[in-house]
Amino acid sequence: MKTLTVELGDRSYPIFIGEGLLSNSELYTPYIHGRQVLIVTNETVAPLYLSAVKEALVGYQVDEVILPDGEAYKDLTTLNFIYDALLEKQHNRTTTLIALGGGVIGDMTGFAAASYQRGVNFIQVPTTLLSQVDSSVGGKTAVNHPLGKNMIGAFHQPQCVIADVSTLATLPKRELSAGMAEVIKYGLICDAEFYGWLGEHMTGLMSGDVELLSYAIQRSCQDKAEVVAQDETEGGIRAILNLGHTFGHAIESHQGYGNWLHGEAVGTGMLMAVDLGWRMGAVQKSEMLALRDMLLAASLPVVGPRDMGPDDYVIRMQVDKKVLDGRIRLVLLKRIGEAYVTSDVPKELLLQTLQAGEQLGCV
Amino acid sequence: MKTLTVELGDRSYPIFIGEGLLSNSELYTPYIHGRQVLIVTNETVAPLYLSAVKEALVGYQVDEVILPDGEAYKDLTTLNFIYDALLEKQHNRTTTLIALGGGVIGDMTGFAAASYQRGVNFIQVPTTLLSQVDSSVGGKTAVNHPLGKNMIGAFHQPQCVIADVSTLATLPKRELSAGMAEVIKYGLICDAEFYGWLGEHMTGLMSGDVELLSYAIQRSCQDKAEVVAQDETEGGIRAILNLGHTFGHAIESHQGYGNWLHGEAVGTGMLMAVDLGWRMGAVQKSEMLALRDMLLAASLPVVGPRDMGPDDYVIRMQVDKKVLDGRIRLVLLKRIGEAYVTSDVPKELLLQTLQAGEQLGCV
The missing domain is CATH 1.20.1090.10 (Dehydroquinate synthase-like - alpha domain)
Structure with missing residues (x-):
């Protein structure tokens, strides 16, 4: 496993890169500060990796929200499903969101984290090559608007990024x-x-x-x-x-x-x-x-x-x-x-x- | 006119308090850095003060969005009207939003400013006593969710606050x-x-x-x-x-x-x-x-x-x-x-x- 640090003062965070990382609980626990976790993923990724991530999070209140897959759903309506889940399960300000999926999941989960109760923590678990090399660095989060891409968003840095290269084997x-x-x-x-x-x-x-x-x-x-x-x-x-x-x-x-x-x-x-x-x-x-x-x-x-x-x-x-x-x-x-x-x-x-x-x- | 400075390092900003301020263009221009302005107000306040504010902004591209009045509209759906207006009028990252109204308008406009293109400037022109003493200081912005008040939002400081005490004469x-x-x-x-x-x-x-x-x-x-x-x-x-x-x-x-x-x-x-x-x-x-x-x-x-x-x-x-x-x-x-x-x-x-x-x- 390689570890890379993105240097951003008190918002610095590590990126872990290697095989079989997403089921390794030791990579998550130092970066989860409360007892509540919400995993946000989509219909394509959930059957492949959701259970492995959940097994790594034994001991927390782990909730999940499974969104439809695709850029077409990177909008305010779908974003609201994340807020719904957080509020229905009574997640408070110490919660941690985990983005399990590609760039769309990362961007939406990041913006949900940036805006839920004016900002909570999140962890990125990118499962596509694009999200591993792009959205996992930089803290850009957003959803699309019918009149423009990524027009609604925030800068919000993750606590850590877990880039599991094994997931690329299932990538189209x-x-x-x-x-x-x-x-x-x-x-x-x-x-x-x-x-x-x-x-x-x-x-x-x-x-x-x-x-x-x-x-x-x-x-x-x-x-x-x-x-x-x-x-x-x-x-x-x-x-x-x-x-x-x-x-x-x-x-x-x-x-x-x-x-x-x-x-x-x-x-x-x-x-x-x-x-x-x-x-x-x-x-x-x-x-x-x-x-x-x-x-x-x-x-x-x-x-x-x-x-x-x-x-x-x-x-x-x-x-x-x-x-x-x-x-x-x-x-x-x-x-x-x-x-x-x-x-x-x-x-x-x-x-x-x-x-x-x-x-x-x-x- | 009294001027008070909210000390927040490089996000410090002044609050101007006095009579007849909202039509004074000198209070706006130092705090507008681009050529585009979007005034966000509501159906109750627009007939009273919108034209006076517009007259103070001669020389800018001034667009407006008039929202329905009331806490019931402080939601994602109504927030989207602000994004619609910004995108339809092709506002870019140098735009300045002006919140003309009470706390609901201030909170929604502030969050729209915090999230449009990941953050643009805004000016508060609070027209109620509550918004003059509360939402004009502190940078809290938000909308409500059916399951909780102010659950979706951001911390985003205004460029300045123009608290025109004359507006209280028309306040119920x-x-x-x-x-x-x-x-x-x-x-x-x-x-x-x-x-x-x-x-x-x-x-x-x-x-x-x-x-x-x-x-x-x-x-x-x-x-x-x-x-x-x-x-x-x-x-x-x-x-x-x-x-x-x-x-x-x-x-x-x-x-x-x-x-x-x-x-x-x-x-x-x-x-x-x-x-x-x-x-x-x-x-x-x-x-x-x-x-x-x-x-x-x-x-x-x-x-x-x-x-x-x-x-x-x-x-x-x-x-x-x-x-x-x-x-x-x-x-x-x-x-x-x-x-x-x-x-x-x-x-x-x-x-x-x-x-x-x-x-x-x-x-």
């Missing part, structure tokens, strides 16, 4: 790919060495090699933790974590949440950002093609939805959180391994990227 | 009384001198004397600010602000929110707490009777609902936020002007208080 291949998009992102924005390593090991990673996956998760969390530690509430540098996300959110929003997986949209969005960087002269064509190959090796889409035109992107990019006073701000690359944020995007080149379609990354 | 008498209950509370818990002053001036205060009201608001905010500054997120001393609230919440919850005004329930709850204190030997009978007289002078009820028995109280007190691991914790008085929190309440005496009914404060 498509979701492994989606998670891999975020792993690739860390290489692109701040870790050229790791990016090189990923190029060499993508086949092994996608075949489910536990050693390789453990290393990739650890390195991704480390990279993210370093960025978050510099900027907990996203005033500045943290925005580079959104490489590909402004394009990606536009795709998700246009297609209806849940049709494209978040990681799929981000993967294509990263290629669009790098395509734009190439048009702006910052990235070599060969580097852009190498990224395209890596995304293909991870079974990720490398072109946006066929029914989306440039206008469809622009309208949706205007309401993205990264927009300041109407100007589109984007995360772009200076070079592989170094990202920056800019509002100074030549509109002409942006439109070329949005129009590239099939030719994205290969003109 | 019953609401002036409800606010006065909280004013009396500050005297009881931490300011014996102020409590004495209130005893002398209750008639003038209730007749709407602006000078007297300004002083009472200022002193109440000062008292509350001092308590809050010691304990921003309610770990300890701040709990004394809940004198009367555990009994009061039980009354409100049993009667259905909005039938008893919050201040009315707290007023009766304070008398119950003092009655219990008398039974425990901490408070003189004459002091208890003086409080009863002061509540009557403020046209406040001095006996709980006739249809509530001791069991009705106890069940509802169990789910109160002040409960730790099943033990009822109460705020009681050591003496007039000094409160403390205890879980060590003799059950027998508590039941006597809950059974006292008409005899409360006068056996």
Whole structure:
């Protein structure tokens, strides 16, 4: 087992990474301060792992709430099921919520914890690659609104994160790919060495090699933790974590949440950002093609939805959180391994990227 | 105009108290950092003051959302109307919400601000005595859940508070009384001198004397600010602000929110707490009777609902936020002007208080 600490002063917390961790009671008990626990999970994950987690929590008042599975349920209505459970079982301010599932469960449980009685503790037990490398670091919690993704939320740090790599064995291949998009992102924005390593090991990673996956998760969390530690509430540098996300959110929003997986949209969005960087002269064509190959090796889409035109992107990019006073701000690359944020995007080149379609990354 | 600063480090903010303030643009502009403003108000307050506030905000993108009036609408469904307005008008992270109304508007707008895009700025313009002396200090924001009051919320400090005493002229008498209950509370818990002053001036205060009201608001905010500054997120001393609230919440919850005004329930709850204190030997009978007289002078009820028995109280007190691991914790008085929190309440005496009914404060 590897242990990584996210350094955030008195809100610092450990991430445990390894095999078979979710049934290990010693990882939970130091981080549960009351006698009450509510496990929040979904219909897909519950049959696989709920009983193992409950066995690790003998001696506590353990309640559970099982939500429907999917991004479509990441809303205020479903969030309210968590509050209902907490209040029906009379959970008080010393309760601990445990998020057992992927990013949707983590985000919703985190926001429920942030807002129940104005804030209670929670523990993340992410069971997807995406949530292990993304939502387990940074304390971002949220639900969606019909008019925008993650528009309602809070910054709320967990007590600890238990990333059990064994759970990836039951993860659908498509979701492994989606998670891999975020792993690739860390290489692109701040870790050229790791990016090189990923190029060499993508086949092994996608075949489910536990050693390789453990290393990739650890390195991704480390990279993210370093960025978050510099900027907990996203005033500045943290925005580079959104490489590909402004394009990606536009795709998700246009297609209806849940049709494209978040990681799929981000993967294509990263290629669009790098395509734009190439048009702006910052990235070599060969580097852009190498990224395209890596995304293909991870079974990720490398072109946006066929029914989306440039206008469809622009309208949706205007309401993205990264927009300041109407100007589109984007995360772009200076070079592989170094990202920056800019509002100074030549509109002409942006439109070329949005129009590239099939030719994205290969003109 | 008086200016009071709530000292909370980098979250410190001023409270402006005086006549005719809500139309003074100079009080707003230093505290609005973007170009977008959303005024949140209700159907009762909008016809009275909305246009005056809008005139003070010339030059900004000013949008508005007018909610139905009343505690019954302090819920997730109504909260969502605020998010709808923010997203329909494409408000970004630099937006400022302005809460124009009483405590319900302040609490909901504050929580919307705390959670919209994980946190944006807000300004409080409280238009009731209760909200001027209570919710304008302390940063508590929340909505109700069918199973409990203020169960979903956040700590989120405003940029400034503009307490316009002129608005009290249009306030229904019953609401002036409800606010006065909280004013009396500050005297009881931490300011014996102020409590004495209130005893002398209750008639003038209730007749709407602006000078007297300004002083009472200022002193109440000062008292509350001092308590809050010691304990921003309610770990300890701040709990004394809940004198009367555990009994009061039980009354409100049993009667259905909005039938008893919050201040009315707290007023009766304070008398119950003092009655219990008398039974425990901490408070003189004459002091208890003086409080009863002061509540009557403020046209406040001095006996709980006739249809509530001791069991009705106890069940509802169990789910109160002040409960730790099943033990009822109460705020009681050591003496007039000094409160403390205890879980060590003799059950027998508590039941006597809950059974006292008409005899409360006068056996």
